[in-house]
Amino acid sequence: MLNAHILGTGSYLPARRLTNDDLSKIVDTSDEWIATRTGIKARHIAAENEQTSDLAVAAAKAALADAAISAKDIDLIIVATSTPDMTFPATACIVQNKLGIAGCPAFDVQAVCAGFMYAMATANAYIRSGMAKRALVIGAETFSRLLDWNDRRTCVLFGDGAGAVILGASEQEGGIINTKLQADGSYSQILQTPGKIAAGSIEGSPYLYMDGQAVYKFAVKALANVAREVIEESNLQPADIDWIIPHQANLRIIESTARHLGVPMDKVIVTLSEQGNTSAASIPLALDEGIRSGRIRHGQTLLLEGIGGGFAWGAITLKY
Ligand code: ACO
Numbered sequence: 001m002l003n004a005h006i007l008g009t010g011s012y013l014p015a016r017r018l019t020n021d022d023l024s025k026i027v028d029t030s031d032e033w034i035a036t037r038t039g040i041k042a043r044h045i046a047a048e049n050e051q052t053s054d055l056a057v058a059a060a061k062a063a064l065a066d067a068a069i070s071a072k073d074i075d076l077i078i079v080a081t082s083t084p085d086m087t088f089p090a091t092a093c094i095v096q097n098k099l100g101i102a103g104c105p106a107f108d109v110q111a112v113c114a115g116f117m118y119a120m121a122t123a124n125a126y127i128r129s130g131m132a133k134r135a136l137v138i139g140a141e142t143f144s145r146l147l148d149w150n151d152r153r154t155c156v157l158f159g160d161g162a163g164a165v166i167l168g169a170s171e172q173e174g175g176i177i178n179t180k181l182q183a184d185g186s187y188s189q190i191l192q193t194p195g196k197i198a199a200g201s202i203e204g205s206p207y208l209y210m211d212g213q214a215v216y217k218f219a220v221k222a223l224a225n226v227a228r229e230v231i232e233e234s235n236l237q238p239a240d241i242d243w244i245i246p247h248q249a250n251l252r253i254i255e256s257t258a259r260h261l262g263v264p265m266d267k268v269i270v271t272l273s274e275q276g277n278t279s280a281a282s283i284p285l286a287l288d289e290g291i292r293s294g295r296i297r298h299g300q301t302l303l304l305e306g307i308g309g310g311f312a313w314g315a316i317t318l319k320y
Helices: 031-038 052-067 091-098 112-128 185-190 212-233 251-261 279-292
Strands: 003-012 016-019 042-045 076-080 106-109 134-142 160-170 175-183 196-198 201-203 243-246 301-308 312-319
Touching: 003 052, 003 112, 003 279, 031 251, 042 160, 052 091, 052 134, 052 160, 052 279, 076 091, 076 112, 091 106, 091 134, 106 112, 112 134, 112 160, 112 175, 112 279, 112 301, 112 312, 134 279, 160 175, 160 279, 175 212, 185 212, 212 251, 212 301, 212 312, 243 251, 243 279, 279 301
Parallel strands: 076 106, 076 134, 243 301
Antiparallel strands: 003 160, 003 175, 016 042, 134 160, 175 312, 196 201, 301 312
């Protein structure tokens, strides 16, 4: 049987760092309010000439170098993003071209902050079925472009960035153990960017809208359930999890999921404080940070989990 192993990881954050104090000069907010409510202290913002595909390519190159393989070895590219360079072509096709390769399938998945869970689960299915041997899976976002910088309820929460993983097919044990994806479109009203192109202009607001408390309530419940289910279906116990790599939306949501599982916070990778919520990029950014810092080591069991607009959510267990 073929398993999907992580061969390498990489990430990229734009150079510009925007602190809570910087934000307090733009909107009526404070470091104290943001930090205590969310755990966020700073975030990175893409330069005007940086597209989502540029962030994705930088992360992809780092992951390829980490895996010690060439872009030519890649036979599948999936980019999770809700902030594509353009309506079409897919950002994955643009990334493919910028990496100097052609021919392999390349497509985007759009599941907002759960996008990386959906992309990894899809790549895993390709690898298990023998349809791909070396998959490049990227989460990349420029959420700063969806924000109303006059709206203090949302503009303080998000940041830009990209993370990438190379998955390789192997008959050896390990790699992705189990994936579980879920969605419920009846919650689409509480988190959305409704604007759409119609008759040559944008119809509806182009900005991100969020009912923060409704999102919070739904997220803690859904993540606790899906995390518990994916662990059970992997024939594991929560105590077997060496590291949780959660979507980085809010420290209170992250702590709540860990508490539900009985996993202590010193087994959770948290990057939120310096990155904010980078949507589909946050899980691969945190994974790469956990590996680069030497905390995540080969042979350990990881739980990845995330939720976002849709609502869409999911969790993955894997042996690194
Ligand atoms: N600075 C100062 N005051 C603020 C700010 C801010 N940045 N934002 C809101 N406030 C004010 C509000 O105007 C309100 O004031 P009022 O009572 O005078 O009207 C007060 O603070 C309380 O506002 P609430 O929205 O009730 O604040 P709450 O305690 O719910 O915290 C938050 C808001 C942090 C967004 C919280 O609801 C939350 O964590 N929700 C989860 C949402 C989330 O994580 N979203 C990420 C995207 S979705 C995802 O990735 C899963």
